[in-house]
Amino acid sequence: xxxxxxxxxxxxxxxxxxxxxxxxxxxxxxxxxxxxxxxxxxxxxxxxxxxxxxxxxxxxxxxxxxxxxxxxxxxxxxxxxxxxxxxxxxxxxxxxxxxxxxxxxxxxxxxxxxxxxxxxxxxxxxxxxxxxxxxxxxxxxxxxxxxxxxxxxxxxxxxxxxxxxxxxxxxxxxxxxxxxxxxxxxxxxxxxxxxxxxxxxxxxxxxxxxxxxxxxxxxxxxxxxxxxxxxxxxxxxxxxxxxxxxxxxxxxxxxxxxxxxxxxxxxxxxxxxxxxxxxxxxxxxxxxxxxxxxxxxxxxxxxxxxxxxxxxxxxxxxxxxxxxxxxxxxxxxxxxxxxxxxxxxxxxxxxxxxxxxxxxxxxxxxxxxxxxxxxxxxxxxxxxxxxxxxxxxxxxxxxxxxxxxxxxxxxxxxxxxxxxxxxxxxxxxxxxxxxxxxxxxxxxxxxxxxxxxxxx
Amino acid sequence: xxxxxxxxxxxxxxxxxxxxxxxxxxxxxxxxxxxxxxxxxxxxxxxxxxxxxxxxxxxxxxxxxxxxxxxxxxxxxxxxxxxxxxxxxxxxxxxxxxxxxxxxxxxxxxxxxxxxxxxxxxxxxxxxxxxxxxxxxxxxxxxxxxxxxxxxxxxxxxxxxxxxxxxxxxxxxxxxxxxxxxxxxxxxxxxxxxxxxxxxxxxxxxxxxxxxxxxxxxxxxxxxxxxxxxxxxxxxxxxxxxxxxxxxxxxxxxxxxxxxxxxxxxxxxxxxxxxxxxxxxxxxxxxxxxxxxxxxxxxxxxxxxxxxxxxxxxxxxxxxxxxxxxxxxxxxxxxxxxxxxxxxxxxxxxxxxxxxxxxxxxxxxxxxxxxxxxxxxxxxxxxxxxxxxxxxxxxxxxxxxxxxxxxxxxxxxxxxxxxxxxxxxxxxxxxxxxxxxxxxxxxxxxxxxxxxxxxxxxxxxxxxxxxxxxxxxxxxxxxx
Numbered sequence: 001x002x003x004x005x006x007x008x009x010x011x012x013x014x015x016x017x018x019x020x021x022x023x024x025x026x027x028x029x030x031x032x033x034x035x036x037x038x039x040x041x042x043x044x045x046x047x048x049x050x051x052x053x054x055x056x057x058x059x060x061x062x063x064x065x066x067x068x069x070x071x072x073x074x075x076x077x078x079x080x081x082x083x084x085x086x087x088x089x090x091x092x093x094x095x096x097x098x099x100x101x102x103x104x105x106x107x108x109x110x111x112x113x114x115x116x117x118x119x120x121x122x123x124x125x126x127x128x129x130x131x132x133x134x135x136x137x138x139x140x141x142x143x144x145x146x147x148x149x150x151x152x153x154x155x156x157x158x159x160x161x162x163x164x165x166x167x168x169x170x171x172x173x174x175x176x177x178x179x180x181x182x183x184x185x186x187x188x189x190x191x192x193x194x195x196x197x198x199x200x201x202x203x204x205x206x207x208x209x210x211x212x213x214x215x216x217x218x219x220x221x222x223x224x225x226x227x228x229x230x231x232x233x234x235x236x237x238x239x240x241x242x243x244x245x246x247x248x249x250x251x252x253x254x255x256x257x258x259x260x261x262x263x264x265x266x267x268x269x270x271x272x273x274x275x276x277x278x279x280x281x282x283x284x285x286x287x288x289x290x291x292x293x294x295x296x297x298x299x300x301x302x303x304x305x306x307x308x309x310x311x312x313x314x315x316x317x318x319x320x321x322x323x324x325x326x327x328x329x330x331x332x333x334x335x336x337x338x339x340x341x342x343x344x345x346x347x348x349x350x351x352x353x354x355x356x357x358x359x360x361x362x363x364x365x366x367x368x369x370x371x372x373x374x375x376x377x378x379x380x381x382x383x384x385x386x387x388x389x390x391x392x393x394x395x396x397x398x399x400x401x402x403x404x405x406x407x408x409x410x411x412x413x414x415x416x417x418x419x420x421x422x423x424x425x426x427x428x429x430x431x432x433x434x435x436x437x438x439x440x441x442x443x444x445x446x447x448x449x450x451x452x453x454x455x456x
Numbered sequence: 457x458x459x460x461x462x463x464x465x466x467x468x469x470x471x472x473x474x475x476x477x478x479x480x481x482x483x484x485x486x487x488x489x490x491x492x493x494x495x496x497x498x499x500x501x502x503x504x505x506x507x508x509x510x511x512x513x514x515x516x517x518x519x520x521x522x523x524x525x526x527x528x529x530x531x532x533x534x535x536x537x538x539x540x541x542x543x544x545x546x547x548x549x550x551x552x553x554x555x556x557x558x559x560x561x562x563x564x565x566x567x568x569x570x571x572x573x574x575x576x577x578x579x580x581x582x583x584x585x586x587x588x589x590x591x592x593x594x595x596x597x598x599x600x601x602x603x604x605x606x607x608x609x610x611x612x613x614x615x616x617x618x619x620x621x622x623x624x625x626x627x628x629x630x631x632x633x634x635x636x637x638x639x640x641x642x643x644x645x646x647x648x649x650x651x652x653x654x655x656x657x658x659x660x661x662x663x664x665x666x667x668x669x670x671x672x673x674x675x676x677x678x679x680x681x682x683x684x685x686x687x688x689x690x691x692x693x694x695x696x697x698x699x700x701x702x703x704x705x706x707x708x709x710x711x712x713x714x715x716x717x718x719x720x721x722x723x724x725x726x727x728x729x730x731x732x733x734x735x736x737x738x739x740x741x742x743x744x745x746x747x748x749x750x751x752x753x754x755x756x757x758x759x760x761x762x763x764x765x766x767x768x769x770x771x772x773x774x775x776x777x778x779x780x781x782x783x784x785x786x787x788x789x790x791x792x793x794x795x796x797x798x799x800x801x802x803x804x805x806x807x808x809x810x811x812x813x814x815x816x817x818x819x820x821x822x823x824x825x826x827x828x829x830x831x832x833x834x835x836x837x838x839x840x841x842x843x844x845x846x847x848x849x850x851x852x853x854x855x856x857x858x859x860x861x862x863x864x865x866x867x868x869x870x871x872x873x874x875x876x877x878x879x880x881x882x883x884x885x886x887x888x889x890x891x892x893x894x895x896x897x898x899x900x901x902x903x904x905x906x907x908x909x910x911x912x913x914x915x916x917x918x919x920x921x922x923x924x925x926x927x928x929x930x931x932x933x934x935x936x
Binding site for chain 1: 627630
């Protein structure tokens with residue numbers, strides 16, 4: 001597809017990188033020459049300099065033949081006007097990043113009048129992601145598939161866990177409904193097989209239906225107690241959305257914000273939240289708020305460094321769940337070394353959300369990919385497909401299908417039943433299939449199998 | 457420098473060059489010209505050497521500008537060396553230095569020759585000699601980019617290093633598709649020209665070989681007296697016009713095909729290019745009027761052909777312009793410096809650089825008068841980045857520096873200043889014939905081996921626009 005990306009910031013660049021790898025033709029539009037130079041030298045994309053809402057620039061970027069226009073500049077209004085203009089000029093699908101809560105309320109109207117097909121709100125999406133993490137405090141990451149039926153939970157294997165140092169084939173007898181999908185160990189990711197064992201410190205992805213996963217973690221003795229109190233540092237958009245989402249969870253929520261005006265506004269807008277006007281990075285403030293007793297510490301200020309330091313302070317004082325917001329996409333390794341497992345990045349979240357919809361758009365043409373989830377640093381992805389009638393791989397036992405190297409058929413969902421497949425299982429028409437593979441290798445379900453022999 | 461990747465890519469290009477030699481082998485078989493064996497042997501050697509190099513597997517595939525430059529520079533040197541082997545094996549050119557000179561001259565689309573008697577060569581070799589023009593015109597690496605899939609996301613550095621002009625812009629997002637579009641236009645225009653020449657009554661072999669020379673803006677032919685051999689006004693017009701067309705930025709043809717008339721025809725470089733070309737033709741025509749019986753159209757026929765040939769840096773001749781009046785000769789030397797448009801197959805400094813240099817000069821004058829004035833240099837309505845302007849200034853200085861340095865070395869041979877100076881300009885700008893001994897009826901055979909190597913380097917430096925070759929001598933490029 002021809003895709004125009006307006007705004008070559010972190011999100012725009014990440015999008016261009018992934019989408020170009022997927023085989024799309026990417027044109028990047030930006031006002032700043034240095035940003036464009038960086039993109040044109042490292043990616044196989046076309047760069048056009050100019051204002052994304054300028055008709056002349058849009059035409060120069062080939063908007064008439066564009067299948068998708070993605071407006072991700074830092075400016076909401078520009079993104080809207082850009083999508084409007086592009087749609088008028090012939091772009092087929094438009095995606096805009098709109099983050100200001102003021103617009104969120106009138107979004108339905110705006111979206112309709114401006115003819116924007118999809119609106120991405122990074123802050124709200126991030127808040128949703130954080131709220132999921134708060135539900136399972138031990139999890140580093142949770143992703144749901146098949147309309148929430150299947151969950152993929154990333155957690156860190158600890159010394160007391162009963163699953164360590166045992167071959168996975170033996171573990172399977174004990175936890176038949178849970179699959180260990182992927183493991184990250186000392187910086188590399190691998191898909192484990194029957195003889196692999198898990199070690200202390202591994203980051204493990206466990207997949208299964210919701211009930212089995214919950215049961216699995218209970219058997220493991222992981223704390224599944226409900227979260228009682230949380231401390232939020234920073235009163236930005238994410239904090240606002242998060243407070244709204246978890247208001248119904250019965251959590252005692254405190255929010256520390258340095259700016260008095262913001263505090264007043266937040267106190268005005270939010271009910272049932274204690275808003276504290278103080279410097280959240282100040283240790284005395286944190287001590288007086290009794291950080292060590294709260295269930296979760298969530299650092300959401302605008303500065304990565306402050307979030308990190310406050311997060312570290314929380315880890316040191318025994319807070320069980322520390323979540324830190326970072327804007328630099330590649331800092332996850334460093335944080336892991338520091339003992340902070342949970343990092344959320346609004347930019348990565350935005351990029352992921354847009355990637356999913358572009359994949360789905362592309363899919364509606366030749367295959368049915370429902371969802372793509374980028375695991376770890378984005379080098380591995382989990383894709384959800386629907387198997388179509390008449391496909392060549394149907395009704396053949398998996399051990400007779402030549403599954404390409406490095407690809408795992410993770411879970412099948414048939415008639416609302418979740419199946420962790422074995423060699424003797426097969427794919428039927430209408431099944432939901434979740435694959436785990438190296439990023440960019442599987443665009444279509446057929447890509448997973450070497451079908452040359454079957455075709456014969 | 458990522459040496460493994462550099463070698464791997466060079467190997468691929470070399471294999472491609474070997475594959476190109478299949479064409480002259482075929483021609484020599486059809487024409488029964490008796491030079492099949494040397495051609496086939498060279499082809500196999502080039503393919504074998506290329507395959508050996510390509511076997512080196514890169515550990516990382518990060519291609520930075522420096523690797524791009526190195527790949528381009530070494531590929532051109534090696535391709536020229538292996539491409540010269542047929543002349544050596546056949547025995548027509550006994551010196552390896554001469555073979556190298558002749559092939560460099562071919563690939564860089566210069567058209568300077570050391571052959572004293574072109575017509576003695578068999579048809580297969582002559583075909584190969586001209587075909588190197590065609591392959592070198594649009595670029596050997598661009599061809600590889602178009603044909604070899606997946607050269608990687610960063611292959612833009614290869615294209616940049618090989619494509620002429622101050623900045624290389626993409627037409628479509630993917631490098632491979634850009635290369636395909638450019639070659640598509642190139643092949644299309646070339647086919648048109650062959651048809652036009654056939655209609656003028658030339659046989660297929662002559663049509664194709666002279667198309668190679670004009671399309672690549674090279675200038676090798678099959679006759680000692682170049683295009684004058686046909687002595688036909690129709691051929692003069694066809695070749696003259698097509699040379700001028702091949703000197704236009706190929707992107708503009710793409711915009712024409714896309715019916716984007718405004719971008720294509722409103723391009724300021726295009727307008728300057730035609731103004732200079734037609735203006736120079738008119739002046740020369742008036743100047744040489746007495747030589748052609750005061751018939752303006754005859755004079756214009758010769759002057760337009762010659763201006764087009766020199767400005768596009770082709771080097772075909774329909775008249776011995778060395779015998780023309782001083783004004784015409786000087787004007788032709790000026791045209792040698794200017795050269796064709798960026799993104800064409802032609803050489804020289806390029807019209808667009810001249811425009812930018814002039815505009816920055818005007819800006820500097822304005823700044824002297826109004827010290828606090830803020831000015832930008834604009835081209836086609838867009839502000840030109842300061843880094844591009846300083847790049848153009850640097851290019852111009854380097855061009856003059858290489859010119860002067862080479863002039864000093866070549867002067868050791870003791871020929872006249874006119875001969876030495878125009879020989880260096882004609883090779884550095886990839887034209888071919890100059891004035892004096894290296895004029896349209898002369899050749900480069902009399903130069904010493906040292907001079908020939910220096911002039912060969914001039915041709916490569918000129919074709920690759922200086923920096924890829926100069927970078928090879930920078931120690932810091934080789935670290936890491």
